[in-house]
Every structure is written in C-alpha cells, then in structure tokens.
Amino acid sequence: MRPYHQIPIVECGELLIEIPLKLFAVESPHPYEKLGAPYGERSPYYLRQSVVDNLVQAQNYLHLLLPNWQIQIFDAYRPVAVQQFMVDYSFGEVIEQRKLTEADLSPEQRQDIWEAVYEIWAVPSLDEQTPPPHSTGAAVDVTLVNGTGQIMNMGSPIDELSERSHPDYYANSSHPEAQQYHAHRQLLRDVMLKAGFQRNPREWWHFSYGDQMWAWLSNQANPANSLTARYGRLA
Ligand SMILES: C[C@@H](N)C(=O)N[C@H](C)C(=O)O
Numbered sequence: 001m002r003p004y005h006q007i008p009i010v011e012c013g014e015l016l017i018e019i020p021l022k023l024f025a026v027e028s029p030h031p032y033e034k035l036g037a038p039y040g041e042r043s044p045y046y047l048r049q050s051v052v053d054n055l056v057q058a059q060n061y062l063h064l065l066l067p068n069w070q071i072q073i074f075d076a077y078r079p080v081a082v083q084q085f086m087v088d089y090s091f092g093e094v095i096e097q098r099k100l101t102e103a104d105l106s107p108e109q110r111q112d113i114w115e116a117v118y119e120i121w122a123v124p125s126l127d128e129q130t131p132p133p134h135s136t137g138a139a140v141d142v143t144l145v146n147g148t149g150q151i152m153n154m155g156s157p158i159d160e161l162s163e164r165s166h167p168d169y170y171a172n173s174s175h176p177e178a179q180q181y182h183a184h185r186q187l188l189r190d191v192m193l194k195a196g197f198q199r200n201p202r203e204w205w206h207f208s209y210g211d212q213m214w215a216w217l218s219n220q221a222n223p224a225n226s227l228t229a230r231y232g233r234l235a
C-alpha cells in the first residue's frame with residue numbers, strides 16, 4: 001500500500017478516449033508493445049476525456065513559451081495485465097544487470113530486487129481500491145521535443161531504476177549540463193501542473209489528473225482540500 005491508496009475512489013464514469021496523436025510527438029514504436037506487452041485489442045494511446053483535454057492545454061501552455069516544441073507521449077493507458085508484464089520484465093532486467101540467475105536468487109536478493117522494481121512501478125493490483133495509476137486512464141508518461149524534433153535530454157531515460165529518476169535529482173548541481181536537465185524537467189512540470197496535473201514525486205516523467213495519486217498530492221499541497229479520486233480501474 002502507498003499513502004495515496006487511502007484516497008477513496010468515486011468513479012465518475014467518464015469515457016476513455018483516443019489521444020489526438022497528430023497534436024503531439026509520440027515515442028514510436030510504443031516502448032512496451034515492442035516488448036510484447038499483452039494489450040490485446042486495446043491501445044496504450046487512450047486516456048479519460050478530461051485528461052486528454054488537460055494534456056492539450058499543457059501543450060498550449062508550452063507553445064506560449066516555445067512555439068515549436070511538443071510534448072512527447074511515451075505511455076498512457078495500461079491494462080493491469082500490461083502492468084504485470086512490465087513489472088515482471090523489469091524484475092528480469094535487474095537480474096540481468098546484476099549478472100544474477102533467477103534460479104539461484106536467495107530470498108533476500110529476491111526481496112531486494114522487488115523493492116528496486118517497486119520503487120518506480122506500481123503493484124499490478126486487481127483490487128478496485130488500489131488500482132495501478134495507468135490502469136485508470138488518468139496517468140501519462142511524457143517528455144519534451146524541441147523545435148527541430150530532438151528529444152530533450154532530461155538527464156535520465158524514462159523508466160530508469162535509479163535515483164536519477166527523482167524529479168529534483170539535478171536541482172542543486174553546479175554543472176551546466178545538469179542545470180539544463182533540471183530546467184527541462186521544470187519546464188515539463190510547469191506546463192503540466194498549470195494544466196491541472198500532479199507529478200509523481202519519484203519520476204520526472206509521470207503525471208496524472210483525477211486518480212488517487214493526484215488527489216493525494218493535491219491534498220498534501222493544500223491541506224484545506226479533501227479531494228477524492230474520480231477515476232478507478234477500467235479493466
Ligand atoms: C515506471 C513508470 N513507467 C510508471 O508508470 N510508474 C508508475 C508509478 C506506475 O507504474 O503506475
């Protein structure tokens with residue numbers, strides 16, 4: 001359980017709709033589809049209606065500052081089966097990086113690897129009270145692309161299992177490159193928050209609107225609020 005799982009979900013029934021991809025840059029091929037994640041008939045490029053509206057708004061704010069830049073969509077809707085697939089895939093990746101063999105793992109090593117995986121991945125829970133954020137259609141993983149179509153360097157790739165994923169990892173560095181990374185992360189955060197999103201405190205790329213994490217972060221930022229989540233799990 002994470003603290004945000006205490007937030008009640010009052011499902012509003014809003015539709016999951018296709019993201020108008022022609023308005024955005026898009027990571028292609030889709031990073032999890034190319035790994036064989038089991039989307040079935042579903043597409044990752046769907047979000048709840050208000051979440052799409054806010055994403056368009058975020059890009060409009062970006063255009064006021066930098067007319068030719070774009071928000072690049074890395075991932076959006078993620079069925080629980082895909083969440084499970086990605087969690088298992090990441091577990092395997094850590095084993096490989098550490099040059100271990102799954103059959104030989106001690107219980108402590110296994111536990112340590114799961115802790116590393118769940119630092120950035122949500123548990124693929126089927127409990128309706130604790131849905132993975134992306135399975136609600138409220139969460140989106142994004143980055144920035146400049147006017148010449150180059151993906152901005154944020155100082156770490158999306159989904160890296162390391163402290164570099166923390167949004168403020170480069171905040172106090174005196175290195176000019178690191179300051180650039182932080183400036184890019186702040187720009188992305190500023191336009192997304194202005195459009196109503198909240199950012200995951202552990203990941204510079206993960207934003208959501210209307211889910212439990214969003215309500216919890218909004219309530220933390222303003223203790224006078226007692227927001228509930230408007231989106232629960234879809235599948
Ligand atoms: C790992 C990253 N892509 C992500 O989406 N993390 C959040 C917490 C999630 O799994 O919902």
Ligand SMILES: [Zn+2]
Pocket residue numbers: 134139140141205206207
């Ligand atoms: Zn995410």
